[in-house]
Amino acid sequence: MSHLLTNYYEAASVILFGIGFMNLLLQNNLIKKFIGLNIMDTATYLFLAAKGYVFGRVAPILTNGIIDKDYYINPIPAGLVLTGIVVSVSVTAFSLALVLRLYKHYNSLNMDEILRMMREEEGE
């Protein structure tokens, strides 16, 4: 249990991931579904960022001219998070554009309803 308290960033991030996942499964509203996906992604970035931190060290940008590996935190997770954020921005923009088109066509944001309407149209 004490491990869980030390790893509280990671613990929070997996709980957030779960919340996002539940949103994705339970919400019928498409925008809320995609918000769920975003929460999942963000949780992962929190996890990564937590993995890069080392107690008592500073951000990986040259300060006071000190070149010492024990002075800065690990720069790799920061870079990965940066890449990940851009990817998730792109996917979010794309999914919202999809939602916009769906709303134009079906006048609804409810995925179940949209599927039902599509079936009905196809069935006839």
Next chain:
Amino acid sequence: MEHHLNLVHNIPFFSIFFAMFCGIITPLIKNGRTARRLHGFMVLLIGALSVVLLVNVTQNGEAFTFMMGHFPAPWGNELRVGPLEALLAVLVSVVMFLTITGGSDIIFKEIVPEKQNLYFIMLNATFGAMLAMTYTNDIFTGYVFIEILTIASCTLILAKGTKQSIVGTTHYLVFGCMGSGLFLLGVCILYGITGHLLFPQIKEGVAALMATGDYHFALMIVVSLMFVGLGIKSALFPFHSALPTAYGSTMTTSSGILSGLVLKAYVILAIKLTFEVFTVQTLVELKIADVMFVLGVLGMVMGSVYAVRESRMKRMLAYSSVAQIGYIFMGIGLGSVAGMLAACFHVFAHAVTKSMLFVCCGAFIEDAGGKEQLENLKGAAHRNPLAGIGFTVGALSMIGVPLFAGFISKLYFAMAAVEMTGPRLVLVLAALAISMILNAMYFLPSVIAIWTRPKEDGEGASKRAQISSTFALAMVLFIVVNLVLGIGYRPFIDVMKLGIELIQMTL
């Protein structure tokens, strides 16, 4: 160290960058047909270069890594190339070229003219991303290109622009994002416990963890997260539900590319992870192989059962893809080299066959005036005999009739099963038998239907459709490739064996 310029080693790097380069400059080309020519040229060039690469690595029996930049393995990105990767690149080029050649009429008909060039951007990006996923030796590069592939493949689906295709895309995207989210979480935890991102270093780390028994549970969860993620993306059985809606609603050309190649790209990454990161032994020890095996067998049977109940041809083919992906995962799940070999061959057989089926299906639907219910496609083969022959060949290959590619992969699955003992042997053979019967149950009726002349010989019903020369060329080549894989399969198997051996050796 002595360094000399080896141009052949630059081919993988050049292929990826050239594909991306073509994708980037295509927005400047306003004309869809010019964009298509550029795309065709790019695929042919890369295909030819990949053949050179394949011949070279096979003759030398070598696998090499290529530094992406000035920094070696644990610091910079890397590509890894061996016979298996080169062969896969050739496959991707061939299937891409043939599918687009055969299905280009549909692209130009369905997409509004001002957006046709955008479609080719996405095709170029899909191609580049698949090559990158085949060659990469870095897990995070793999993730980035998975995302490119997700966006590009979704755009291929929505390009048709109808309401249904938008719904299909949304469904596909939600599943795709869930898959890549789980994969990314797996990557993060794996990084947390091994401290590396490149395959060889992670492999060392995993081996050390397995030896000491540290993080055993975490490792198990990592492997399941990554494989479930890839499974969702490649439509493994319980996660397949986005596939029929998506493929059913879009152009058959896109479906052919997606089903034939894009699903395979994720499978290829799974195979690479199995060999180059976790090793087969680890998967067996962690019981992940068993889970994959069971899901694969279930997928083989259930995919076919769903397909049997479908009356629309495109959806039927989509469900059939679910079954075929089941075969591949079953092969991986067997946990033996023979199983992996069969899975690799099935990747080839299915890619070649399913794209051909989709292209033919597109031609039928086109001739029937956009209707895709089986009853409307009756006599379709008389309207377009070439597509009819293609579809029949594809169906026979899928069922597993000798002389065609599908037979060989089933043979190798059976051979891999014979090496096993106990319930696995029985399960594999039973699943193969059931799935072959089910395949026959849904493919034969469609074949019979397309060759049956409709009773009321209306004036439009049996009129010959115009067969374009590009379609004819693609179809003939598709059939030839299928027969080559079905009859002259030996060299392919040898190259795959060599590739798998080399992958296992590298640490």
Next chain:
Amino acid sequence: MSENKSFWQRLKSWIDGEEILIDADKYISTRERKERVSYEKAVSMERLRSNSTLYRVLCVAITVIFIAVMLRVVIDLPMFGDPNGVTVNEVGQRYLEQGIEETGAINFVAGMILDYRAFDTFGESNVLFMAVIAVLMLLQRDKKNTSAAEDQEMAEDEVFDSQDSKLILKKGAKCLAPVVILYGIYVVLNGHLSPGGGFSGGSIIGAGLILYSAANGQKKMQTFFTIKTLTRISVACLLTYCGCKSYSFFTGANHVGWEIPKGTPGAILSSGFILPLNICVGLVVACTMYGFYALFTKGEV
């Protein structure tokens, strides 16, 4: 469980009906009718969803189990902030100790993503480019996705826009937009020296453009920024990116030499390709952000 039964019954009846195979016509017509009747029930997921309480309970259960399993994993993981953890290894060490010498950037993260692991970052800017092309494909107005009513609505909007004086917004934007854009340019240019870089700076510039466009209307924006400008800037920047990186990958992997001079670390003109790459990425991101805004609001840039 009744669903299960009906499924098996259907399967069984289907297998029993195998002899129909011989007569394809009849076979297809019978199958067709069956399909119509049971269409709603065919997708088992749908049936599960229609039973909303069961579905909800299942979802909650799955998530709770998932969280519990993941928490168990977290307990196992290396300690947070541990200086001896596995992630603090030779990889990060080289980035920190030799980074300045090898890349010339005093922002170690910029050095890492644009030099050591530049292939990932190349993929990442392509993701952004793909996204904007995908949104263009979806939302740019063409005859398939817009109706006459919508066109009229757009026209009405425009009239309304031009009549509205929007005094505060216009005055505010006039003061703020240049500052915002200038700040964005600063962040981009100092990407290798301080926190920030192409992506953060580019989105700040994009925000400035969006502010300007919101205040002055898209018509005014189109006098200097159209879809042509957007694609040209993006394509030119990505091509530069592609070219620079091909050059450095090619020379690096083949050990050809011809390295780009790194300059004095800390000076604005230093660190080889990192500065031009940051500018390219910044421009692409700025165009993309504005492009998203314009396509989402009006359906054209």
